[in-house]
Amino acid sequence: MQIEEVKTRVKKVTAEVLEMNVSEIADNANFVTDLGATSLQSIRLVAGFEEEFNIEMDEDKSLQVQTVSEAVTFINTYL
Amino acid sequence: MSNRKKDHPLVNTTEPNLLADTFNYSLPPLIKFDGPIIEYIDGKPVEFDPKSAVARDIVITDTTFRDGQQARPPYSIAQMVKIYDMMAKLGGPNGVIRQTEFFLYTKNDREALDQCRDLGHKYPECTGWIRANKGDFRLVKEAGLKETGMLTSCSDFHIFQKLKFKNRQECLDAYCEVVEAAFEAGIRPRCHLEDLTRADIDGFVLPFVERLMKMSEKVPEELSVKIRLCDTMGFGITYPGVELPRSIPKLIYKLNKECGVPSDRLEWHGHNDFHKVHVNGGSAWLYGCDAVNATLFGVGERTGNPPLEGAIIEYISLKGDLCGIDTTMITEMANYMSSIGMIIPDNYPFVGKHFNTTRAGIHAGGLRQAEQIYNIFDTTKLLGRSPRVAITDKSGVDGIAIWVNEYFGLTGEDRISKIKVYKVAQWVMDQYEVEGRLSTITDEELESKVKEYMPEYSAKYNGSLRNL
Numbered sequence: 001m002q003i004e005e006v007k008t009r010v011k012k013v014t015a016e017v018l019e020m021n022v023s024e025i026a027d028n029a030n031f032v033t034d035l036g037a038t039s040l041q042s043i044r045l046v047a048g049f050e051e052e053f054n055i056e057m058d059e060d061k062s063l064q065v066q067t068v069s070e071a072v073t074f075i076n077t078y079l
Numbered sequence: 080m081s082n083r084k085k086d087h088p089l090v091n092t093t094e095p096n097l098l099a100d101t102f103n104y105s106l107p108p109l110i111k112f113d114g115p116i117i118e119y120i121d122g123k124p125v126e127f128d129p130k131s132a133v134a135r136d137i138v139i140t141d142t143t144f145r146d147g148q149q150a151r152p153p154y155s156i157a158q159m160v161k162i163y164d165m166m167a168k169l170g171g172p173n174g175v176i177r178q179t180e181f182f183l184y185t186k187n188d189r190e191a192l193d194q195c196r197d198l199g200h201k202y203p204e205c206t207g208w209i210r211a212n213k214g215d216f217r218l219v220k221e222a223g224l225k226e227t228g229m230l231t232s233c234s235d236f237h238i239f240q241k242l243k244f245k246n247r248q249e250c251l252d253a254y255c256e257v258v259e260a261a262f263e264a265g266i267r268p269r270c271h272l273e274d275l276t277r278a279d280i281d282g283f284v285l286p287f288v289e290r291l292m293k294m295s296e297k298v299p300e301e302l303s304v305k306i307r308l309c310d311t312m313g314f315g316i317t318y319p320g321v322e323l324p325r326s327i328p329k330l331i332y333k334l335n336k337e338c339g340v341p342s343d344r345l346e347w348h349g350h351n352d353f354h355k356v357h358v359n360g361g362s363a364w365l366y367g368c369d370a371v372n373a374t375l376f377g378v379g380e381r382t383g384n385p386p387l388e389g390a391i392i393e394y395i396s397l398k399g400d401l402c403g404i405d406t407t408m409i410t411e412m413a414n415y416m417s418s419i420g421m422i423i424p425d426n427y428p429f430v431g432k433h434f435n436t437t438r439a440g441i442h443a444g445g446l447r448q449a450e451q452i453y454n455i456f457d458t459t460k461l462l463g464r465s466p467r468v469a470i471t472d473k474s475g476v477d478g479i480a481i482w483v484n485e486y487f488g489l490t491g492e493d494r495i496s497k498i499k500v501y502k503v504a505q506w507v508m509d510q511y512e513v514e515g516r517l518s519t520i521t522d523e524e525l526e527s528k529v530k531e532y533m534p535e536y537s538a539k540y541n542g543s544l545r546n547l
Contacts, residue, residue: 040508043476043501050498059496 001079006053007072013048014068017041027069049075097451107456110396116365118319118328125332132365133397135342139390140372141166141179142348144191145208145228146384147374148182151421158419159191160198162375165412166387167200171403174202175394176387177370180228183207183218192222206269211253213260226267228307229257233284234274247283255290262298269305271348276314280323280333288338305344306334307372310359313352313382317362327359328366335367346370351382360385361393375412376423376430388412388429406461429462436467438474446481467547470520472511479504483529485547487540495536502532522547 007027015022018035031037031045046062049055049071055078065071102108116127143166144159154162163179170176181195182188196205207227209215219227231254232242244250254270261268270291278284288306295303308330316325323329327347334340347363347370349356360371377386388409395401413423413430425432435458437446445452446466454466465485468478480497489495497504506528510516522544530537 040476040501040504043498043504046498047501057498059498062498 006076009052010071013052017044017048029068030066104451104457107392107396109399120329120332129365137364138177138370140370142372143375145180146379150379156191160194163195164198165408168405169408170202173403175402175404176203178206179203180206180208183222211257213257216260216264219266220264228269228271231270232273234278237274251287267302271307271309273309274311275308276310276324278324292339306340307346307348310349313350315359331366342367342369346372348372349385356385357389407463410463436469438469476504486542488546503528
């Protein structure tokens with residue numbers, strides 16, 4: 001899967017969970033400090049990424065991911 | 080200008096120092112001392128060595144059936160026998176719970192005593208409790224008891240206003256006459272210095288106890304008078320520098336070192352009117368009383384007495400060893416007492432429904448990572464009670480994950496990650512944020528939602544509320 005496709009799908013899931021437009025999500029946006037994710041929404045993001053990409057990520061490591069671009073890189077290691 | 084007196088450089092490390100010598104988790108945290116206790120008495124510094132105090136044969140005595148029963152409807156005989164039997168198992172074969180005292184006035188009192196002794200336990204030894212009345216020794220004698228407590232109230236509130244003595248001498252003589260009667264009956268008297276913390280210590284208490292010690296010199300050791308220090312109204316204080324009669328260190332010192340009552344004949348009996356009952360009891364051990372008198376779950380007159388189970392945990396913390404104590408009996412006794420109508424507050428230490436329940440999500444997160452972070456000791460092993468989380472909007476996903484794993488009985492690597500429980504967590508949050516709920520989520524509700532939102536796990540594992 002191309003990295004651009006991963007990024008597009010990460011932004012799509014992020015927009016769904018955080019109830020915002022994809023256009024509002026910058027590549028280097030921080031899920032918590034820029035996009036305002038709560039702790040529960042952070043968990044939902046991880047769960048959403050797992051469903052979107054049909055993968056199972058390490059819980060602790062996945063919750064340490066802070067930005068959209070980090071998420072893209074991290075998820076790509078499972079693909 | 081800096082007020083610093085000493086530098087404290089950081090000891091940097093990559094390995095945590097969890098202070099395992101004190102907080103070893105398999106026992107309640109140990110109470111360690113690194114020096115003497117100093118108390119100024121009559122203007123001079125007096126040292127108390129807590130280490131040697133802990134090394135003495137300190138014990139717990141029980142008054143659940145006397146003071147405890149004064150604060151509630153009477154127990155049935157069967158209930159008393161059941162409680163006595165559990166108390167024996169709790170205190171163990173070394174007699175950490177050394178004695179328990181019984182009323183002797185009614186047929187039921189005496190029948191309960193007989194049935195308890197028929198169980199054949201060495202400990203707790205059964206003793207009596209009577210008024211300072213010579214005629215009452217007949218009851219003690221007939222019951223075949225070797226020791227009885229007797230009221231020897233010592234404040235002027237009692238001497239003059241309650242008992243109506245004309246003067247202190249008349250009171251002292253009357254008490255000593257009853258003690259003499261005890262000796263004659265071959266029964267060891269345990270003089271209960273009622274209202275001691277409101278008494279004239281120099282003017283009455285010390286002369287009275289001195290006379291009791293002189294009387295004791297003329298009888299065999301096994302009959303010599305014991306002294307119970309009764310903090311009847313909970314006025315006793317452990318703070319250094321407090322004056323008599325409220326100073327517990329000074330009271331014990333005066334009786335122990337000046338009147339010569341040995342520690343094994345000194346017993347502390349407290350009340351909780353000022354929330355000091357437990358620490359006062361523990362301190363009495365350190366200052367020279369071998370025995371601390373307690374009641375199961377602290378039930379006693381008004382605000383109660385030192386809680387027996389609290390004294391047990393304190394004992395283990397001081398001794399650094401279980402000493403034969405079966406701590407799981409604390410939970411069994413709580414269950415039994417609840418079954419016969421006693422209400423135990425949810426936040427009551429060691430036995431309350433929520434004594435080791437955490438509600439805050441950030442605490443639940445700690446609990447999920449390492450149980451010891453938010454559990455006082457290994458409550459699963461020592462009390463049969465694993466740490467719990469109660470689910471509210473403050474529980475966070477960590478709290479939900481702990482609940483779900485307990486519900487499915489999953490441990491170690493089998494535990495379900497919190498990522499898998501987010502739907503349940505979202506439902507919980509919606510209850511509060513969308514529905515405006517104010518109450519805690521019940522176990523039954525959570526079970527229903529786990530089945531609804533986590534069907535694959537419900538099919539795989541045998542979830543049960545009994546696992547909680």
